[in-house]
Amino acid sequence: MYSALFQMRFGYRFVAVLAVVLSLVLSGGSANAQVTAYKQAVATAAANDAALAEFYKSRNYKSIWTGRAGKDGQRRKAFLAALAKAGDHGLPVKRYDVEGLRARLKAAKTGRDRGRMEVEMSRLFLQYAEDMRSGVVNPRQIDSGMVRKVLHYDRLQTLQAFAKSSPAGFLKKLPPKTPEYLRLMKEKRKLEKLLGRGGYGPKVAAASLKPGATGASVVALRNRLVAMGYLKRSSTQTYDAKMQKAIQLFQRDHGLPTNGVAGKATMAEINKPAEYRLRSIIVAMERERWFNQPRGKRHILVNLTDFTAKIIDNNKVTFVTRSVVGKNEGDRRTPEFSDVMEFMIINPTWNVPRSIAIKEYLPLLKRNPNAVGHLKLVDARGRTVNRGAVDFSQYNERTFPFNLKQPPSRGNALGLVKFMFPNKYNIYLHDTPSKNLFNRNVRAFSHGCIRLQQPFDFAYALLAKQMSNPQEYFQTILKTGRETKVDLKTPVPVHLIYRTAITKPKGGMEYRRDVYGRDAKIFNALSKAGVVLRAVRG
Template identity: 50%
Template structure:
């Protein structure tokens, strides 16, 4: 393609026709005409400008070299591709992306200002750079979370720029660009929830807050009406005229309580009232961060996978987007936070030993060095037990102690009777525990980082059912031996340790959890700094 000289009538006429043909959606977008022989000699100017424009992106520069500097965006036959890109950029804010980063007005102005082949080469480069930035952001996230929070050790599925460009020119552009976003059902549900909540905010929100410390069945009055109206606006009650806290309202309160992890007793106590009075703008912030987090996990989840939502204190087995098993959990304390990452669960150890991590030997040092902690063994480099009397504790500190400290299998073992392993660099796994009382607490952040299970036997049965006809009998036959036994999972199961303060049920119902580690607050601030706009 070329432009026949400067300010040609044909170019301007084509521009007007193109703009009108698009219903005014793309004002100023480059209109293109077939090159005249005189314009052909200007092609080197296009190639030179394009090469300059993409020089900072090695992969993109290589792509254009490989394809002989053929245009992707700026020829007559590229109109559908231009339209698809501009349409996607115009909706970037709906996904919680930083609209200003893509500078759509500037891109449109650049297209509309093309008068020379050099101009065209520069706008070609700009369109490709913008496309790659958008594709990266919507596919796998605006942020690089590990640079912000050390405990987010997730490897992002960043798309390859060369492959993106290659696939783009070989595909129907609208569907290709649309499919860059995560295809998970959760992303689609969060996207809808964000759009609906933005509309609610635009229409005035959920109405007046409930002016009461607590309410319970049988109560009447203005505060009950406020509670009723909030529940209706949030979708927990149908439109009714009742002014009393009746059975229907009690059930609605229970449903709401379940959505925010409050004991579902149907009584609107202070915690429930505070949660009901939470502004929709705050919930929108949580959904915006959840969308970003979902982009980081734009990978195959596994038809069966284990979902560990740290903020929820629950471990779930998910089969084809349906929760088929769940159990309460205890996660890392705020001083020993559980990291976020994905891996493959490969085996379980029944009757496990517990080798103390080096980071916590100091907690046992006084007892070890004074002859106590007799439930722990010292092991040399060959795994042999070293008698305590042969060790001069005064010669060592917890940091240079040359022996492993290990607790053998038994009823008091810190890992209980089974642990579930997905070997990783962070020494994180799921396990049983003899400390059962903590599972009764609403907030369960107490461990050194690993995840404790309230129902480890049932969890083991559920995993073994895929490979044993009688998983219960099989499990207990091993457990009764009292010996450490490793049981491989014949089909390793993906396990995802995630942190979601906003997530949906399969029906689309939003659930919200507290930001126990303060991670989402930091991520939200980073998104705002990156240019994401969230409704006020």
């Protein structure tokens, strides 16, 4: 009781330090002066951090870093070596100040100085571990559309596990172990070396170039294609067949129509500097740290910048289709998150989201009660309401009391099937009657949900895991015209991601446009945290 009252009055930090001091005084002896000063310094430095305070208290303030021999030396060596390579991972090197840390460790001669350095090392270790495993910055603080749940590790458990482990082995396990992350690191090193040699070289001055063209702009185009690895060195000054093929490969890797003509869009991508691509890779590595968690042996991956939806089984793409994502305006941008697909609905009813009903359709109904005649007006009890009996002019966005619904049909806004992974953002995958949009290169047109070009084939691929003839089963239900829910016997994780830099398994990169400007925001936040671009010479 007295301990609780004391803590309430004087605070946790004071009580923790006082307890250490009393125990040390009771142990007595001038021979223990250095030990006493060391432990007192540890207790004081750690007192305002619950995890650190508990960790050192539980081991009677014994060091893990600053001891003169044994495991402490191994930990120091391994950690300092890891910090020296933090830049390889696109981490903020300045945040760790490894050279300053070495100097402070060397200068720590007294028990008090060693105690302070002990806690500083642990605090820095926890910061490094968090940065490496979970990311340097918080996505939710950067953009409202980045709502991914990032896995954060318990700080006390992290310290305890490290103290019991092989130091080098523990540190080696911190970064994501996904093939994508490892390949991104490799491509980052290649691009840094290229920057050290001058990058891609001068930009191409021409707005566009076609096969058969000649002159200085063609030479500049040739040199950039060589630097990027799409063309072997040559002395040609003509946009010949080899250059046309190189442009087609470049277009494929950048999500452009592969016509072999360096038009406006292609030239814009060709002229982006190596520094821009390096920023994309560093952001992709940070995103991979946010996504550092199991994805499922079978999962659905939707890359918003690539406008594709894929089914992946045991790390192999087994199905892919084009997609349309949210328009780049207001609240239409598709958010990034993960959830689990539980069922599909064949012949769905479209329950018009309230935001669409009041912002888009209510103004139309005020002008003409018979507008959007394909939608039913439904009251709070689920009854269909006669529009002729409603004075829409008396309602505003706040008071509009009706729901709008579109019955199942081929003209339904959701098409003939939707795929549900229930979430608070009301995002799902679905069919669409607007098939022409899939021919566009940039496909950001929806209100936020993801439209699929081949929804039936997507459904067959999902159902193939639970029945022998999924196509016949699906089509039989479809022909009834009735809304039908079909459960997936094994729910499938769905991951909505946003990657402008994607590695190819056999080497090389693919790049996409930053359609929502999110990657630019991320790199800006990383820069403020201390991340810098490197050019490696030699």
